[in-house]
Amino acid sequence: MSSGPIDKILRKRLSSFAYERWRDLREEVSAMRVHKRGVRAAQGIQWPAEVRLNIGCGPVKTPGYMRVDFCPGVDIRVDLRRPLPIPDNTASEILCEHFLEHLRYPGTSGSFLHECHRILKPGAALYISVPDSRWPMECYVHGRDEWEKVCAENNWHPKWMETTMEHLNYHFRQQDDTYSDGHFECHRFAYDEETLALALRRAGFSRVEPRSFDTTRDSEHRRIGSLFMSAFK
Ligand SMILES: C[S@@+](CC[C@H](N)C(=O)[O-])C[C@H]1O[C@@H](n2cnc3c(N)ncnc32)[C@H](O)[C@@H]1O
Known part of the structure; x- marks a missing residue:
């Protein structure tokens, strides 16, 4: 996921530990979207x-x-x-x-x-x-x-x-x-x-x-x- 303006501000303001937790959350949300799409695609597979x-x-x-x-x-x-x-x-x-x-x-x-x-x-x-x-x-x-x-x-x-x-x-x-x-x-x-x-x-x-x-x-x-x-x- 690309880093936008909010990300840049948080990177400056947060401790490195807090910034990492933010980045993890952002990546988890993105992973949930990718996973949902993958599950939908897999449902169409004729095994x-x-x-x-x-x-x-x-x-x-x-x-x-x-x-x-x-x-x-x-x-x-x-x-x-x-x-x-x-x-x-x-x-x-x-x-x-x-x-x-x-x-x-x-x-x-x-x-x-x-x-x-x-x-x-x-x-x-x-x-x-x-x-x-x-x-x-x-x-x-x-x-x-x-x-x-x-x-x-x-x-x-x-x-x-x-x-x-x-x-x-x-x-x-x-x-x-x-x-x-x-x-x-x-x-x-x-x-x-x-x-x-x-x-x-x-x-x-x-x-x-x-x-x-x-x-x-x-x-x-x-x-x-x-x-x-x-x-x-
Ligand atoms: C060390 S690589 C192994 C790749 C390959 N099997 C090999 O032996 O070279 C670990 C793989 O686990 C995948 N991986 C790690 N956590 C994952 C997760 N939660 N869901 C799906 N893939 C994951 C990574 O994307 C990566 O491709």
């Missing part, structure tokens, strides 16, 4: 017998998957903190790469996983990946620099970061003081295998299994630094 969904896809184009995200240009553009406009038992597979960590835990992430479970066909699976948070912590505790080297090689973090603690904070929060903590890019929860499996079981998945990177579905740029899991309805 085929087999449909694979990439939820939280971002700009990633995965052939054979219907793409769902808040970013423009996807097939279903909605706010994934809200109920999904997709009927029960519809999806033959869900792929969800590096999205869950953007939701608050346990409330919003739990409802999102329940929604994935609801829209999957019986026996179908959610193939999920999130940042692996055990690896950076192990490197920190044992004084190993391999994780930081991979961060630098892949441009995961802003260039100004030097210390391991700066990198760790960014891994957990994915925000710096150029962003408010309301925006969609920040991280809100970190997972390890035990916690992700528990969240999936709590959402009703009957079989939850750790898995390896799979070239047939996972994006190449998620091969390193990810925790992969399958969850069957």
